[in-house]
Amino acid sequence: MIGMLAPKEVEQHEKRFDCEHKGQAREKPGAFLSGPSVGYSVGLAGLAAISLFAVLGFSGSCQPNAAPFSLTVTGDSILNAGREYTFSVRCADVERDSISARFLWGDGDTSDWSHYIRSGDTISKSHTWSQTGYLHVEAQSKDWHGAAADWRSRKEVRVLDTTVVKWIAPVGGFSWSVPACPAIAEDGTIYVGCYDGLYALGPDGNRRWFRSMPRVTSPVVGSDGTIYVCDGEGYYWRSLSALTPQGMLRWSCDHVGLEFAPALDTDGTIYAAARDSLFAFRPDGTIKWIAQLSSEAASGPTVAADGTIYVGYYVSRWDTSAIYAFDPDGTEKWHLAIYSEPRNHLSLGLAVAQDGSVRYSGYGRIGCVNPDGSARWTTTLHYMAAEQPSIDPSGITYPAGDRASALNADGTILWQVETRSVSATPAIGMDGRLWLTGDMSTSRLDGIYNVNADGSVWWGMVVRSGNVTPPTIGPDGTVYVGMGDSCLYALRGPTSLATTGWPKAHHDVRNTGCAATPNGGYRWRMQEWARRDAKEKP
Numbered sequence: 053m054i055g056m057l058a059p060k061e062v063e064q065h066e067k068r069f070d071c072e073h074k075g076q077a078r079e080k081p082g083a084f085l086s087g088p089s090v091g092y093s094v095g096l097a098g099l100a101a102i103s104l105f106a107v108l109g110f111s112g113s114c115q116p117n118a119a120p121f122s123l124t125v126t127g128d129s130i131l132n133a134g135r136e137y138t139f140s141v142r143c144a145d146v147e148r149d150s151i152s153a154r155f156l157w158g159d160g161d162t163s164d165w166s167h168y169i170r171s172g173d174t175i176s177k178s179h180t181w182s183q184t185g186y187l188h189v190e191a192q193s194k195d196w197h198g199a200a201a202d203w204r205s206r207k208e209v210r211v212l213d214t215t216v217v218k219w220i221a222p223v224g225g226f227s228w229s230v231p232a233c234p235a236i237a238e239d240g241t242i243y244v245g246c247y248d249g250l251y252a253l254g255p256d257g258n259r260r261w262f263r264s265m266p267r268v269t270s271p272v273v274g275s276d277g278t279i280y281v282c283d284g285e286g287y288y289w290r291s292l293s294a295l296t297p298q299g300m301l302r303w304s305c306d307h308v309g310l311e312f313a314p315a316l317d318t319d320g321t322i323y324a325a326a327r328d329s330l331f332a333f334r335p336d337g338t339i340k341w342i343a344q345l346s347s348e349a350a351s352g353p354t355v356a357a358d359g360t361i362y363v364g365y366y367v368s369r370w371d372t373s374a375i376y377a378f379d380p381d382g383t384e385k386w387h388l389a390i391y392s393e394p395r396n397h398l399s400l401g402l403a404v405a406q407d408g409s410v411r412y413s414g415y416g417r418i419g420c421v422n423p424d425g426s427a428r429w430t431t432t433l434h435y436m437a438a439e440q441p442s443i444d445p446s447g448i449t450y451p452a453g454d455r456a457s458a459l460n461a462d463g464t465i466l467w468q469v470e471t472r473s474v475s476a477t478p479a480i481g482m483d484g485r486l487w488l489t490g491d492m493s494t495s496r497l498d499g500i501y502n503v504n505a506d507g508s509v510w511w512g513m514v515v516r517s518g519n520v521t522p523p524t525i526g527p528d529g530t531v532y533v534g535m536g537d538s539c540l541y542a543l544r545g546p547t548s549l550a551t552t553g554w555p556k557a558h559h560d561v562r563n564t565g566c567a568a569t570p571n572g573g574y575r576w577r578m579q580e581w582a583r584r585d586a587k588e589k590p
Contacts (some may be wrong), residue, residue, distance in 0.1 A: 120145035120171070120193045122153065122205040130220050131211045133184050140176040141191035141205055143169075149195035155179070156203060158187030159211075168196055184213045216513065216544055218530060219257035224248060224538035232270035232313070233476075233522040233556075234532045234540065235279075235563040237297065242532055243271040244540050245281055252299060255530075257542060261299040269313040270522075272322075273562040274335070278302060280322055282310040292324050294337060303337030312352030313558060315361070315565030317380070323353040325363050332382060341382035347374070351400040351440075354410075355566035360385065360423070362410055364400030373400060375412060375421060386425035390414075401440035401477070403554040404567040405447055405461075411554075413441050413451045420449075420463060429463035439522075440477045442486075445552040450478045456488060456507060467507040476522040477557035478503075479531070482547035485510060487531055489520035500533050500543070513543070522557035525549040 120143050127139035143151045150168040153175040157163070163177045181187070189207045194200035212220065224246040232245040240255040245268030252260040265283040267290075272280040277297040284290040290310040294302040310331075314324040320335040327348055332340040350373050351364035359380040366373050367389070377385040390412060401413045409428060410421045418441065419430040435454035442450045447461030456474045458466040475490040486503040500523065501512040521534040529545040549555050551571050558564065560571045 117195075117197055117199050118146050119199040119201045120149070120151045120195050121201050122191045122193045125155075125189055125191050125205050125207040127189065127207060127209070129207070129209055131181060131209055132214045133181055133211050134214065136178050136180045138176050138178045139189055139191075139207070140174050141193070142172070142174045143191075143193040145171040145195050147195075149197065151175075151193050151195055153191055153193040156188075156190040156192070157181070158189055158209070159183040165194070181211045184211045186210055216511075218542040218544055220542070221251075221253050221257040221259065221540045222538060223251045223253075223534065223540050232268065232534070233558060233563060234524045234534065235271045235273045235558075236524065236526055236532070236561040237273045237277055237279075239277075239297075241297070242540070243273065243279055244534060245269055245271050245283075246534075246538070250279070250281060250283075250295070250299070251540075253540065257540075263295065263299045265293065269311075270558055270563050272314055272316050272558070272564055274316060274320065276335075278335070280314050280316065282312065282314060282324065284310075292322070292331075292333065294322075305331075305333065305337055305339070311349060313563065313565070315353040315355050315558075316562075316569075317355050317359065317564075317566055318568050321380070323355065323361055323363075325349040325351065325353050325365075330361070330363055330376075330378065330382075343378055343382050343384065345376070351402050353565065354402040354404060354440075355564075355568070356404045356408060356410075356423070357567040358408065358423075359568075362402050362404070364402055364412065373414065375400075375402070375410065377425060388421060388425050388427065390417075390419060390421075390427075390430075401452070403441050403443055403449075403559075405443045405449075406445055406553050407447065411441050411443060411449050413439065413453075418449065418451050418459065418463075431459060431463045431465065433457065440557050441554075442478045442480055442556055443554040444480050444484070444550065447553075450480070450486060452477050452490075456490075456503065458507065469503075469507045475520055479523040479525050479557075480550040480553065480555040481525055481529075481545065482550055484550075485546075487523040487525065487533075487545070489523060489533055500531070500541070502545070515541075524556060524561055524563075526561065 123142040125141050148171045152165045152168050154165045155163040155177050157179045166175045190203045191205045192203050223244050235243045242253045244251045249264040250268050266285045269282040279295040291306040293304045310324050314322050322333040324331045330343040334340050347365035347367040350366045354362045361378040372389045374387050374389045376387045403411045408423045420428040439452035449459045452474050456469040460466050474488050479487040484505045488501045499514040502510045504510050515535045523533040527548050531543040531545040534540050549571050560569050
């Protein structure tokens with residue numbers, strides 16, 4: 053006997069009927085169903101009506117079952133190989149069906165499907181990577197009827213080889229900012245100048261403080277811990293600022309055109325090249341002297357071991373670039389015109405060799421000038437080399453440019469490697485190897501490379517980030533380099549910085565730009581650094 057169903061029982065049968073036909077069609081909200089001769093309504097329809105619908109089918113306005121969709125995958129962007137990390141994804145279904153999800157980890161492994169959750173909830177899974185490099189973590193979801201979505205939601209991650217990479221710290225407030233050459237203080241603090249300000253990081257990569265300052269140059273660290281930077285918006289509104297080790301402003305001097313990083317002599321005098329003048333400041337910020345020039349600065353100041361200050365300027369009345377030499381009291385010793393070709397006056401890079409001679413590099417040319425101002429040699433290079441070169445203890449010069457090159461002490465080319473670019477001043481280690489930043493691979497992607505003395509690549513790491521900055525080698529061998537992805541990388545290097553010559557941009561780890569400053573800059577607490585490094589290892 054077929055009896056009438058109570059409203060609650062009809063609702064249960066309605067759900068059961070909906071499930072049986074879920075893979076075929078689904079009733080739209082508010083649609084009316086019609087059978088051969090039977091209507092369907094709560095309280096009037098019975099089991100016979102339900103059965104008749106199931107046997108004969110039904111017609112009306114219908115739509116197929118829709119697959120769920122996944123929202124953004126969340127999790128860390130920088131991962132260490134060998135450590136477990138958890139990623140999550142939020143899934144939703146327009147029909148509010150229960151949902152399961154799984155992850156594609158980018159290393160060839162795929163997670164199992166998760167348990168079913170309510171629509172709109174979050175699903176999490178964990179994974180450990182052994183493969184290093186750039187990978188994509190993707191998520192896929194399905195409803196409990198089996199309708200699966202495509203692999204659409206993804207997140208790019210970078211898995212680091214912790215035997216090489218110690219840490220990566222985000223710096224720079226804009227994705228297109230490129231950090232300047234890092235400087236290291238006695239307590240191990242790493243200072244990085246960026247487009248949006250000055251960052252202070254601990255030896256473990258954690259941020260100690262940040263000071264908002266526009267367009268900060270490479271920082272210079274004094275023996276007392278004071279940090280000197282040039283900063284400011286626009287070419288005509290740059291200033292020299294002195295900061296305490298805690299990031300507080302000690303003093304600031306506003307002068308036009310302080311575009312380049314300052315230099316610091318061993319007596320505490322700070323030199324800064326302005327648009328038409330060379331300034332000398334005392335440690336308290338007062339002006340010691342000013343050398344007026346009818347020219348435009350083309351380089352930052354460089355200080356020789358005997359106290360001579362060298363700086364490059366573009367002399368408009370001669371339509372050429374020139375090197376000027378000044379005594380510590382501001383008296384001009386000599387000047388030498390070095391360029392006259394069009395566009396070769398844009399910028400210069402100056403460095404002082406072990407014998408006191410000055411190496412200069414510019415667009416398409418590198419040369420050597422004796423301490424008395426006479427030219428020693430000039431070599432033409434058919435590529436741009438407008439950054440400061442580095443010089444090893446034997447006088448071999450390594451310029452930056454579109455090719456990796458080495459020049460003997462007499463200016464002859466020792467070797468060249470066809471590359472896309474060496475974008476910044478190389479750093480020379482105690483083992484004689486070079487740390488180069490730029491592109492030395494066939495991938496046309498920038499990175500950092502450790503190069504043997506003959507120019508062959510010993511080790512390299514590609515970073516898909518665009519421009520990179522001059523590297524700095526710490527006393528424990530850690531190599532610090534800023535990449536165009538607005539991050540500072542700390543790499544485990546084999547040796548510390550070379551102790552003689554001009555081994556890096558701005559000469560030493562404090563970026564003093566003074567040949568008389570020891571390349572360590574002060575007495576290092578190596579045991580303390582070794583203990584810190586042991587704690588950082590995963």
